[in-house]
Amino acid sequence: MASILPASDRSTRPDKNTYEGKRSVYVKNPYLDAMDEDILYHLDLGTKTHNLPAMFGDVKFVCVGGSPNRMKAFAQFMHKELQLEGDGEDIEDICAGTDRYCMFKTGPVLSISHGMGIPSISIMLHELIKLLHHARCCDVTIIRIGTSGGIGIAPGSVVITDTAVDSFFKPRFEQVILDNVVTRNTELDKKLAMDLLNCSREIFSFPTLIGHTMCTYDFYEGQARLDGALCSFSREKKLDYLKRAYKAGVRNIEMESTVFAAMCGLCGLRATCNFGRHSFFREFL
Template structure:
């Protein structure tokens, strides 16, 4: 059973140290900073002591999924929390949940761009105040596939918007700003190599379409409102496939943009729950969906173990 110290030493040696960037000059002038949605703050918490050893961050939609992940990765790394459960560090709020096992932090982000954006602002500041360096961040989740069998895992090359452009649109002071949504190519290739080593499920690299909505925004026919035909829906999804899109979700664009701005090495790893070219509703048995949802965790966990020198 590896100790936390042994795991941390391996993490420190994993690669050259790189600093986190927080492009906000106003933070320097602040004497205190309250990370409101985490129920954490610089006047009440010793960030370097609590989080200074973090090298890997894994984020996903639901609190229960991120609790499952931290339990899984702790077991994989041989981290024993004294026989106790891993507590929710953000128990003082019901907005997000956060768990930690050695150098791995697991955080929920809710559903959609606004929710994950709020979380990422506070997470990046948390890592900055903790003096973390050489941090790799993963978003794991579920998605709708395009032209892929259900259960396939997509490692995102670029996040594209609903017009298939690789950009994130942000309105700031009434003006539209466009930000790049490329993800780290080397990290994506490392994940693909891990997928080959695992050899347990189909894994591909492709573009991920990030939408603002689950129904009309993703060309579904089963929402409360729908103004287009099935033929128009199919034309759109096939155009997305031709543009290199292999899955659809609702968080990857702002995730990629904020990784680029802050210097975080990031990857998006999502499993497909259905092939949208064959339908809109998820009717796969619950136990099968549970197994699908573990696949991104297994892939990311395998890479983390490799980085830490663990078999």
């Protein structure tokens, strides 16, 4: 993974969250500084009860995915790849005090589960970003890994996301805050996507490509599936929609990428998504 480390001379805006010669993880909440303690409720961590810089200050890579078991397996894989002491089989879940998420640390790599859907990953990201900020981490790269529904690509393909789009194929994340609709940009780090694509050329077991990822609020009707408890469209309308998505550059569909892109971009995290392809769209193209 060393080949995708951000350049050491990258810097961000000159504010209190910027460390000289480093790209910092910053928060955009003026109320945090006035808090006696910042409790990361769903990670079972806090700024008083834990020494976050000592625990996490060396983190350079964060990999997040939906399934707790998958992220534990990924952490064990990284343990072997980094040739750390021990076999990694008894790796500790740092968030064991809560049943919301799991977190494993292997050297400079943090592996975290985020559950399913925008609300679940959003909660995790709020607390993860604050964790990295409190730990004074710099030059952090974050990658969402997982499976997704592919559109017009071969089974077994891996899609590296350059831009997350909504169900209208627009690069935006819309969220209702108080009684306002707030729209945020969802472009991801294109250089990171290219770096990952270049790394993939050393692996010949599966095809890899860069494309747009469409994020939906639902696994069934929202993803044009015909096998849910409800279905309000015809097979013909489904295929027409997927063809228009493909023409717009969409190569896969999932349920977290827009908020992931929006939050990481606002907080100074170099980010992209990396997806394996499920086969439930094999009838398309």
